[in-house]
Amino acid sequence: MEQPMIPLIVLMLPLLSALIILLLHRSLGGxxxxxxxxxxxxxxxASIALLGSPDKTYPLFTFIHFSDALNFNIGALIxxxxxxxxxxxxxxxxxxxxxxxxxxxxxxxxxxYFGSLSMFMFSMTGIVLADNLAMxxxxxxxxxxxxYLLIGxxxxxxxxxxxxxxxxxxxxIGDFGFMIGILLLFSMNAGDLSFxxxxxxxxxxxxxxxxxxxxxxxxxxxxxxxAALCIFMGAVGKSAQVPLHVxxxxxxxxxxxxxxxxxxxxxxxxxxxxxVRCSFLIAASPxxxxxxxxxxxxxxxxAALMATQQNDIKRILAYSTLSQLGYMIMAVGMGxxxxxxxxxxxxxxxxxxxxxxxxxxxxxxxxxxxxxxxGGLWKKMPITGTTFFxxxxxxxxxxxxxxxxxxxxILVTLDKSWGAWALLLLGFAAVMTAFYTTRLFIRTFMGKPxxxxxxxxxxxxxxxxxxxxxxxxxLAIFSGFIIFHDVGTALGFPGGITEFIFLPExxxxxxxxxxxxxxxxxxxxIVGVFAGAFMYxxxxxxxxxxxxxxxxxxxxxxxxKFYFDDLYQAGIDRGVLGFxxxxxxxxxxxxxxxxxxxxxxxxxxxxxxxxxxxxGRVPNYAMAIALGVVGLAIAGLVVRG
Amino acid sequence: MITLNHYLxxxxxxxxxxxxxxxxxxxxLIVFMCLEMMLSAGNLxxxxxxxxxxxxxxxxxxxxxxxxxxxxxAAAEVAVGLAIIVALYRAKHSVDVEAAxxxxx
Numbered sequence: 001m002e003q004p005m006i007p008l009i010v011l012m013l014p015l016l017s018a019l020i021i022l023l024l025h026r027s028l029g030g031x032x033x034x035x036x037x038x039x040x041x042x043x044x045x046a047s048i049a050l051l052g053s054p055d056k057t058y059p060l061f062t063f064i065h066f067s068d069a070l071n072f073n074i075g076a077l078i079x080x081x082x083x084x085x086x087x088x089x090x091x092x093x094x095x096x097x098x099x100x101x102x103x104x105x106x107x108x109x110x111x112x113y114f115g116s117l118s119m120f121m122f123s124m125t126g127i128v129l130a131d132n133l134a135m136x137x138x139x140x141x142x143x144x145x146x147x148y149l150l151i152g153x154x155x156x157x158x159x160x161x162x163x164x165x166x167x168x169x170x171x172x173i174g175d176f177g178f179m180i181g182i183l184l185l186f187s188m189n190a191g192d193l194s195f196x197x198x199x200x201x202x203x204x205x206x207x208x209x210x211x212x213x214x215x216x217x218x219x220x221x222x223x224x225x226x227a228a229l230c231i232f233m234g235a236v237g238k239s240a241q242v243p244l245h246v247x248x249x250x251x252x253x254x255x256x257x258x259x260x261x262x263x264x265x266x267x268x269x270x271x272x273x274x275x276v277r278c279s280f281l282i283a284a285s286p287x288x289x290x291x292x293x294x295x296x297x298x299x300x301x302x303a304a305l306m307a308t309q310q311n312d313i314k315r316i317l318a319y320s321t322l323s324q325l326g327y328m329i330m331a332v333g334m335g336x337x338x339x340x341x342x343x344x345x346x347x348x349x350x351x352x353x354x355x356x357x358x359x360x361x362x363x364x365x366x367x368x369x370x371x372x373x374x375g376g377l378w379k380k381m382p383i384t385g386t387t388f389f390x391x392x393x394x395x396x397x398x399x400x401x402x403x404x405x406x407x408x409x410i411l412v413t414l415d416k417s418w419g420a421w422a423l424l425l426l427g428f429a430a431v432m433t434a435f436y437t438t439r440l441f442i443r444t445f446m447g448k449p450x451x452x453x454x455x456x457x458x459x460x461x462x463x464x465x466x467x468x469x470x471x472x473x474x475l476a477i478f479s480g481f482i483i484f485h486d487v488g489t490a491l492g493f494p495g496g497i498t499e500f501i502f503l504p505e506x507x508x509x510x511x512x513x514x515x516x517x518x519x520x521x522x523x524x525x526i527v528g529v530f531a532g533a534f535m536y537x538x539x540x541x542x543x544x545x546x547x548x549x550x551x552x553x554x555x556x557x558x559x560x561k562f563y564f565d566d567l568y569q570a571g572i573d574r575g576v577l578g579f580x581x582x583x584x585x586x587x588x589x590x591x592x593x594x595x596x597x598x599x600x601x602x603x604x605x606x607x608x609x610x611x612x613x614x615x616g617r618v619p620n621y622a623m624a625i626a627l628g629v630v631g632l633a634i635a636g637l638v639v640r641g
Numbered sequence: 642m643i644t645l646n647h648y649l650x651x652x653x654x655x656x657x658x659x660x661x662x663x664x665x666x667x668x669x670l671i672v673f674m675c676l677e678m679m680l681s682a683g684n685l686x687x688x689x690x691x692x693x694x695x696x697x698x699x700x701x702x703x704x705x706x707x708x709x710x711x712x713x714x715a716a717a718e719v720a721v722g723l724a725i726i727v728a729l730y731r732a733k734h735s736v737d738v739e740a741a742x743x744x745x746x
Contacts, residue, residue, distance in 0.1 A: 618738040
């Protein structure tokens, strides 16, 4: 097969599938699922084929042509980053498609669901392949749209509608910053937005092509920081970092496979991926890097705390996703791209596993996702329970599962660049991670059933749903080992993980495990697990409510998610609605009553007065003409002097 | 010696009398005749100007041409005006200008 064909297939096939399904969904019916699953399988095969291909940029076609100097192109930048990311996206995507076939089998709007899912795959592969920022922005908006469509899939529920709106609008705030950042780079680099062009402008000294960047760097150094922070704002929105994190937990209103694919494994990780692609920018502005690290750290910590007091199993996983994304963003902010991407990959596997596992529980218990009604499900659902257990261990950071290696990597980097106090805070977040994971697992799968009725009706899901769980569980166990040099070599990637992250000129470096650090990291995980087990094992109310009795204020603070939502609501109520009240007053009384009605009234009134001049009697008109003539004569005399 | 000013004074007097007639009189035929008189006042002024503006021993003929033009237009105006008066009379059975009191449309 000719080389440019593969990226083209990966990009366009999901679009084709989405178009076919959305246009013909009435006549297709159940076949729509097969089209969608088929297209995602072909994409997976194509992306595996791409893994071994050489790094190259394939210009596919011109999107908008202004002049020879100014074009917006659609192209595919195939390098280590995009190959690895594409594999993760299509792999998790395919499993989620397959799983959806079981999960959504009773849903009336299945064609719409699968059409939107294909639409999402199209948008996401577009982001991954994008060879320039303009193309990335286009697909960035498209994933926002697909996410909106899928969160609001059950639009009959008002909560799903609201969640979809909230996700879309919150993302728009971030996207606006992203757009400004792109425009700043556009002006800095003389209209060249391709990653390779930008990168060479930012890294090479001298040369004709990079004069604007060089000029900006010398004359307005703050502008590079501003561009980096604006670009980062896009990642804050899409990857749900504090303070724009509020949409992600609400996005759990969507179908669970969607939560697994979009709101855990791939789309929310797009922010991290985008920052890695723009790493030259972060490297050029240490201050922006520090801000990014700090935001990531705050998110990791706050979200881990918030997750400890939720009762909805999907919401716990959502806050956990926030927290893990915080780790990734933090790593990228410190310039540790390889570590960030590694965590992105492992997280995609084990978090998709956890979400699909929770979906299996929700499906089996007829849409029950409150932990207060679950419990003891392991016996009923052995496959889901076991795979969920593996996913939980990976999330908690227990070796030798995948999450341990990648999180450990990030913490090592944090220790090197920010020192002990940062490590202490994030170590605490790691303890919390293990704690809430244990809580989630114990309250769902262990102990006695909380609601006998729900328990009795529970049954293990079919193979179409448990199959993806098993696949992902295997990856959650083994994907971490690829950091070891020997494993990497055996698999044909001599550089280990760094093979997939660093561009050829930067690396790959070998990974050296720090055993003392790893032991400490393991200790952290075990402390968290034991704390969780101590409080929730056996459903002892005296222990599980300890925080509420010991410090009610702190308990309320965490339970209410640090009041972010209430703060925004208050801001909207007071600020936005207050301002719009003033605007509406101005519109009503100044524009409408004075401006529009006022001029109409003046016209009406003057007409009422002036109509008396029109008597209809001939002598009056004759007199008017005569006076007019006399008046003109006098005026003529006066003007003549 | 009769100068241009004498002619112009007569013309002005004719015009003023005509104007006064148009404004004050109520019989529409009288008003109409007064209107004609105002036109004649204009014609008189024009021919006086023509007579007194002599170049190379000849009067200014363009003014006289204008007078003929005015007379022609006046003839047409009379035709239309009288037709209107007839129509008014048929409608109102009166030649009083006050009869046409709905001129505002």
